[in-house]
Amino acid sequence: MSVFVSAAELNERIQTGQKQTIIAALWEPEEGKAWAKFQSEHIPTALYCDPSVQLAGMPGRSVGRNPMPSISTVRKAAAGWGVEEGRPVYVYDGGNGLFAARAWWILRWAGVSDVHILDGGFAAWDGEGLPTVAGPGGVIVPREVELSEGHLPAASMEDVRAFEGLLIDARGARRFEGRREILDLRAGHIPGAQNLPVYELFDEQTHKVKDSDTVRDRFAQLGITHNTDPAGAITYSGSGNHSALLLAALEHVDLPLLTHYVGGWSQWSGNRDNPVATHI
Template sequence: MSDVLISAAELAERLGEVTLLDVRWTLADPDAGRPAYLAGHIPGAVFVDLHHELADPSQPATEGRHPLPPVERLQESARAWGVRTGRPVVVYDDSSGMAAARAWWLLRHAGVSDVRVLDGALSAWTTAGHPLEAGEVRAEPGDIELAYGALPVLTADQAAAFPRVGTLLDARAPERYRGEAEPIDPRAGHIPGAVSAPATGNIDASGGFLEPGSIRARFQELGVDLSAPIGVYCGSGVTAAHTLLALAAAGVPGALYPGSWSQWSNQDRPVATGDQP
């Protein structure tokens, strides 16, 4: 396995050696994660609330819908989850890593060096016949010290200029990129110069990540120069982390624009529509 993904088989072997985090969340039903967790989760997993613990309160006009939380608050949360210095962390969800990738990226950005996402999500675990347990896990408090800066981020101004130095990827659905539909944010379209690369294209039919070679081939077919800088945005900085995880699994670094379209479309910035950058 890569150093950012872990298989269900490997997790089963290492279950007692890692801090395990359940990050079930979807934009369509943001409060459904905890009840699902309480009904059944991988043994030892602690529930993480993406909306309240992996993001600051929504500030669309200035920071976007899911701003990065202050590192002090993230550290407090991570210690409550049991994250400890030198102990590996594994995160999972039930949506092919779309939510878990946010926890992966945020913890890596904050300096936790060994964080991996369960490849194939919870279904990979249950399909393999591994058990679930019900109820809530209360972890022994951790001692992790966090500081942002381990991974690159882009401001809105840097995202605007990015297509001149590399490739800016838009990880949202194609119809939102083209400006045909915008169910959440005030304006439809995309950042001028950005290339459409829906995050759903990072996974295969089973819900697991594409193999590294296939990931590289996918982005090269989109016209991405993998040796040049790559930036990624989405609606609010959550789904973009999934694309950064896929790129990392293929050995390709990238930068996140955390404010993403939710910030951009709330400001007086240019908007492009159609299927071309």
């Protein structure tokens, strides 16, 4: 099954009583608002995920805004969601795909192989008039899950400093060029990086992934093909969310999963010793 699944596909699984774990990775800048939204309306059997706590470590200038979580954090979260071998996982967010993609990548990195993203997120589900429920979420028996780090390639800031291959920045063009920066300490990009704004791979209105040929063609413009060595290219974004979505699109069209620099621009720009490039 593809990385991105439609609302109709997921609803069919739920209505026919198939076993799966559904995770709602929701985030709002106002504390408690995402949890309140989940409680008021969510996909049947879904369980709540707080990306800032369960999918990231403690932020800081030296590590970035959303650094990698510890494997123990992921184990605890996955156990609470009832993740287990042989049981597919479906993740969704409000609709833009960023937090669902982060959950997808983190779980895959930790060794959960069967993970999928709801294409278009809850907005797509709601837009099709599919059933929702209120309350704290599905009842689950916490499980012991065997997870370990490193099942997907990841790069540190030191790795990026020494890297001489293809470096892809998944942020929007204005942030890449250094014309706009409201989140991180400096504006611009890592010298030598090429820009592929991840939302070029998704429909502007629905946030659903574009057709496979269009996605493959866009990657091909940067030289990413079926023969690309995952170690020969690194992707990053501000703090690992946009780049996770780019990686999900890559796997969706059967292209190699590239190495992920999760610390991203937020970590790189926080270190004054790191050079910065702009296109102003």
